[in-house]
Amino acid sequence: MIVKIVEKDGKVIGGIQVYENSFDGRTEVQDTYHIKSIEYGSDSIFGSNEEEISVIIDVSEFKENCLIAGEVYHEFEDCNDEDFYRECMFSICNKLNIVSGPIPDRAYEIWSIIEGEYL
Structure with a gap:
């Protein structure tokens, strides 16, 4: 899956290519565009037991x-x-x-x- 990060004026400010292995459910970032760092953890937004990927961008x-x-x-x-x-x-x-x-x-x-x- 490609996640494109866009400003409200339409400028693309970043993106990540994410792959989820359907066999074991592990998520992996395969490529990035204008991303400073990535952190893996557990869902801190919805409270589920899903894996979370935090994307850090210096706008x-x-x-x-x-x-x-x-x-x-x-x-x-x-x-x-x-x-x-x-x-x-x-x-x-x-x-x-x-x-x-x-x-x-x-x-x-x-x-x-x-x-x-x-x-």
Whole structure:
């Protein structure tokens, strides 16, 4: 099952892919999109004996990522296709104050917003 988390204006802010094994009833998160962490436990909402998965999203970081994605896209929207990704990632890393080392996951999250919203 895919659970899509959407703001009231229609922007997708996260999602998880959940699999429930019908044999033993265990639930497992297979993939995530813009999710900071996941916690497993027992139902704390309805009071049942069901398994519960808590999804933690940093909405303020997501909104900041969306702003950065928009700025970067508009900065390079006229760039040729061969250089577009490289220039965007360089700009994203500059905006995140990343000057050396591997590209952080957050930069790839911002790139995925550019791909989803602008390309």
